[in-house]
Amino acid sequence: MARQVYFHIGAPKTGTTYLQNALWGNRAVLRTQGVLIPGRKHFDTFDATVVVREKPRRGRRADEIGNAWDRIVEEVHNWSGTAVISHEFFAEATAEQAKKAIAALAPAEVHIVFTARDYVRQVPAVWQEALKMHSKLTLSEFVEDALADRLTGPWSWRTFDIRAVLERWAAELPPGQVHVVTVPRPGTDPAVLWDRFARLCGIDPSSCDPSTDMANESLGLVEARLLQEVHPRLTVLSGLPERHRWTRGFFAHQVLVPREGERFGLRRSEAEALRARALDAVEQIRLRGYDVVGDLDELVAPDPLPELPHPDDVSDAELLDAAEDVIADLIMHVRKHIMQSEHRERRLRKVQRQLKELRERQSRTRRLLSRIRRMAAQVRRRIKQRRS
16 A cells, blocks of 8 residues: 555646646656556546546446546555645545545545645636636626635635635644645746645656646637637537537637737736635634645735736727637638648548559459469360370
8 A cells, every 4th residue: 555645636727737747747757756646547537536526427438437536546555655646626525525535545644735826816717717618607707606605616616715625625634744835926937836746745856857738728818708709609519528629629729828818817806805815715724734835925916916907898899809810710720621631531532542453453463363273274184184
């Protein structure tokens, strides 16, 4: 059984994808250091969150998903060093679900790791993810519902409320086994976050290359508003896989994000309310005596708060201008794929012609061989007749 398990449970939009890519990208190196990243593939850990959170499992992968957590636990049980489990959706688990997950890892010493970020930056980032998955809420509505705890699912206050998440997950653990890793201020080298996380988990940061996929996934001001306007027209994308592939994966990440639009923010009253929540969270972390890796001041937005435009203030003229550019981009996307498709079709037709010619040559060769065999048989008969 693993001696220690560092169980990284969230929160969403706190550099979790960056850290997970660094872990999986350096998996072989980490094994030589006695550190296990359990799972056959990266997505296995997401599947494990589905089991731990007791979410419905449907479709052709239902059985595979159903065994995901058990497979990870088995790997941990068969390992003798340190194990690191990481996915931000674990943060949604109830206290009872968290208790069962930790108990499944016994007798290993379980450490809960929570990466935390300034709420004033985090909440707009979380709203963007919800928006990409067809949330109908404006940014202000999202903040209002988040503060009132009316949101559900992984993109809700439930998953990034530092105080509540740690109360659920750390209820039966000593404070020294609960770690809050703070996300550095904007402009800081991302490797600082990796260095903090790695050292906590007993990993030599310099032995790994954390520069995996660092692509920016943030929507700009006008782009976010444009996506809001487009949503009602995407009724054909009814299922989660469809929305993930086409709205999030294609339209948001391939068309809108590369435009590198203007950064946006919250209304002052919203930012101040979140700043107050952050101050309360920091006080609770201190009172509970949790281990802090980084600086708790990084969890509190600077005062005065920065003035940033709000998506609701985007004008019709700005929307129209962006829509025209996006339509041109979409035409270029379609043109590229049509040309690639036509190129593949031409190659396919060429291969088909070559196959046809090859078959015709084979047919002629078979006929020639058959004729030669008949002639050879005639020669053998004549020779036999002459000898007789």
